[in-house]
Amino acid sequence: MSRTTQDPAQTVPCEDVSRPVRPALAGRAGRDALLERRRRHTLELLAVSALGLIPWTVILGVTLPSDYRVHAWRTTWVGFDILLLTALGATAVLGIRRHRAVVLPALATAVLLVCDAWFDVSLALGTSAVWTSTALALFVELPMAAFLFHRVRLLLRSQWTPRPSPDTAPDVVETGARS
Incomplete structure (x- = not known):
């Protein structure tokens, strides 16, 4: 809902201060940028996880016993x-x-x-x-x-x-x- 300023000569709509202000994305370009950022972060997480798994795999290969009773x-x-x-x-x-x-x-x-x-x-x-x-x-x-x-x-x-x-x-x- 919008309201007007107090001066009747001015009928410029003002923002409703009761609503929280949310940053809006500029249409399709904004959505594309958001999706690309999410994609990049996901790929970074996967790459870091893969790199972190390398030393863990080596440690397991060296320290695990070859025979184990379950x-x-x-x-x-x-x-x-x-x-x-x-x-x-x-x-x-x-x-x-x-x-x-x-x-x-x-x-x-x-x-x-x-x-x-x-x-x-x-x-x-x-x-x-x-x-x-x-x-x-x-x-x-x-x-x-x-x-x-x-x-x-x-x-x-x-x-x-x-x-x-x-x-x-x-x-x-x-x-x-x-x-």
Whole structure:
């Protein structure tokens, strides 16, 4: 709501002092600048995180024991499989409903399948179970993960295909007789 100044000769609208003043962005250019700044900050965070992970990985490689007895082995694997089951189920339900949010659980499922293959094979090294783990990884888990990654890529591409906006759409040519 705006009000006018006290002098009746002047009818210049004044800002309503009861509303908080918020800096406004200048249309599309302002939004683009904000999005670019957010993008840059996200990339900086990811780069710093990746660089910080390098020394941590080296420390783990040097200090972790090569053999370790685990006390909650069953809980760990059953919990992981419940997480994988939940991701698979959410992907199926959202896929059946044709909901665009299916990309999130599908991507999570693909990542979990890759992790499952990695842990199954790497933890079975040096045992007779390594062959079964490797076969499951090569013929079940990794192909399913690759299929889901591919489907997610296709879904994202179809969802984010630029569409012409109404103000940039080509003019419609009238059809009919010309004089």
